[in-house]
Amino acid sequence: MPKVVSTRRPQHKPKLGQHFLNSDSFAGQIVDALGDASQNTVLEIGPGRGVLTSRLARRARRLIAVELDRVLAAQLRLKFGMFSNVEVIEADILSIDFDSLFGPKPGLSRPGIQLNPEPIKVIGNLPYFITSDILLRLFEFAKYFETIVILVQREVADRIAAEPGGRDYGLLSATTQLYARVEKLFTLPPSAFAPPPKVHSTALRLTMAPRQHELGLDGDGLLNDGHAKDGFIDFLKLSFGQKRKTLWNNLKGTYAESDLRAALSKARVKPAARAETLSLEESAALFLALRDNHNGS
Secondary structure, eight states, X not given: OOOOOOOOOGGGHHHHOOOEEOOHHHHHHHHHHTOOOTTSEEEEEOOTTTHHHHHHTTTOSEEEEEEOOHHHHHHHHHHTTTOTTEEEEESOGGGOOHHHHHSOOTTXXXXXXXXXXXXXXXXXXXXXXXXXXXXXXXXXTGGGEEXXXXXXXHHHHHHHHOOTTSTTOSHHHHHHHHXXXXXXXXXXXXXXXXXXXXXXXXXXXXXXXXXXXXXXXXXTOBOTTSOBTTOHHHHHHHHTSSTTSOHHHXXXXXXXXXXXXXXXXXXXXXTTOOGGGSOHHHHHHHHHHHHHHHHHO
């Protein structure tokens, strides 16, 4: 049985804002966007009342539904108790140990044999206020995931899919696009949910395609959680620290001014540029130049 931590967060209950999908037509489109799951394990985040779960239970080889709400989790177990391929876990998705859930099981691995993890498909109607946290958590374990289809607030979808140079481009855009190809599929009106939210929602498909190797960021290999050892994610966080500030002002507190000036010149990035104007290639070039300066000092 995988090790999970069920985190009851009563202070967050009013914020959960559980808006349950209640449109059969949209539910069908969302599950279809996941593709053929007959040979896959599917991880469903926040199944709620089970509108997507009902379809997934008949399509997936194995379905793991993670629900934080104790009452809903109990109802889901009753509803899908006859499905041998469905497992309901009452837990906070942010506390799930994905290595225990999807990694090699003790006793099955042998010295000298590399076991590739089974590609997992992910689907979910994400709570608005922790969408970013959930995505970042999934990216930490990117090695396990193949396709992610999620419902998010439309404005968040715009940020995730934004291109450099636009006002919506930020840390979430850069981080997501470092790990996946992003497709905006369709937008759902508030009436597709019960109770209706005050905003529209958008279905996104993320096809996992980590770019660390392409950008030269994996020279030291990857940690078990899928992050590059070189700290590029932390660098992006610094770069976007205060969006109205220039890169120079966001970075000068961490790097020596001489190193920063030399790296900006080497990467051909203007000191007055802001992080949202840089492509991932440019951000990576600046990061690598700063790392080389530090290693050479």
